[in-house]
Amino acid sequence: MKKIISLLFVMLLGFALCGCSDSQNTKPADNPAQDGLEQADTGAESDDTLVVAMELAYPPFETRDNAGEPSGISVDLMKAFGEYAGYNIEIVNTAWDGLIPSLQTGAADIVISSMTITEERQKLIDFSDPYANALLAILANADSGITSIDDLNQEGKTLAVKSGSTGHMYAEKNLTDTHLLILPDESACVTEVAQGRADGFIYDQLTVYRNWQQNPDTTAAVFIPFQDVEKWGIAVQKGNQALLDQINAFLADFRENGGYDKLTETWLAEEKKAFDELNFQWFFDMNE
Numbered sequence: 001m002k003k004i005i006s007l008l009f010v011m012l013l014g015f016a017l018c019g020c021s022d023s024q025n026t027k028p029a030d031n032p033a034q035d036g037l038e039q040a041d042t043g044a045e046s047d048d049t050l051v052v053a054m055e056l057a058y059p060p061f062e063t064r065d066n067a068g069e070p071s072g073i074s075v076d077l078m079k080a081f082g083e084y085a086g087y088n089i090e091i092v093n094t095a096w097d098g099l100i101p102s103l104q105t106g107a108a109d110i111v112i113s114s115m116t117i118t119e120e121r122q123k124l125i126d127f128s129d130p131y132a133n134a135l136l137a138i139l140a141n142a143d144s145g146i147t148s149i150d151d152l153n154q155e156g157k158t159l160a161v162k163s164g165s166t167g168h169m170y171a172e173k174n175l176t177d178t179h180l181l182i183l184p185d186e187s188a189c190v191t192e193v194a195q196g197r198a199d200g201f202i203y204d205q206l207t208v209y210r211n212w213q214q215n216p217d218t219t220a221a222v223f224i225p226f227q228d229v230e231k232w233g234i235a236v237q238k239g240n241q242a243l244l245d246q247i248n249a250f251l252a253d254f255r256e257n258g259g260y261d262k263l264t265e266t267w268l269a270e271e272k273k274a275f276d277e278l279n280f281q282w283f284f285d286m287n288e
Helices: 002-026 032-047 073-085 096-104 166-174 186-194 205-214 241-256 259-267 269-278
Strands: 049-054 088-093 125-127 132-134 136-141 158-162 179-183 200-204 219-222 230-232 235-237
Touching (some): 136 166, 136 186, 166 179
Parallel strands (some): 158 179
Antiparallel strands (some): 136 219
16 A cells, blocks of 8 residues: 555656646747747837948048948938938948949848939939039149140040049040049059059049148149039939938938038038138039
């Protein structure tokens, strides 16, 4: 009898322990409300995040800070848009030639990279209202004797251009007698001019001004408005009208509330003073 009682006790104790173990192991799976909340939070973050592609190679518009993080005017502008429209903004450094494809493939939601609105690009992507403008200028080698655009359009002259830039497009269309040295980035073009391997480099006035200041002994700046003002736009995938409308509404509000003045004070105070003295149209002055 004692053996039977002991055996029953052991069996009952075993059942009790198994019940406790099963309860502990199944608790997370039996809490679908918690799991659903976590999934909903993750989905919301994904839906509220916009991937913004830019080439971080054009200070002070698109660049990096001392810690290597995206920085500059375009970065600040996109952060302001995120606050305005309720988005998280993720900046992705993208090579210039990959910017438009990033929209076409859906890898990016927005491109802002000091990109000029052109008819060719408008066939591939949609642009916002212009947010800035720029004129082309020439960074000439100091010994080249170049004082005008006509001086460049001659046999024996070499012009450095950044691949895919509006300076490149302008040169191919208008400077047919010039030998074009097509390079992947701005710094390479400047180096070619400063070292005398190219007679000039066509790019926007701000870039030309800054590089002339950095290389005063080897370069000269030719500030002659030889084409219409270029308009910069923020780009989205073709047909994404909803996002485009949000961006345009933000740009109007940002301008009305002095946002561009703050960007100028933060990033371009010295250049603004120089442009005023030279009587050049300012980047954010959209009046023709």
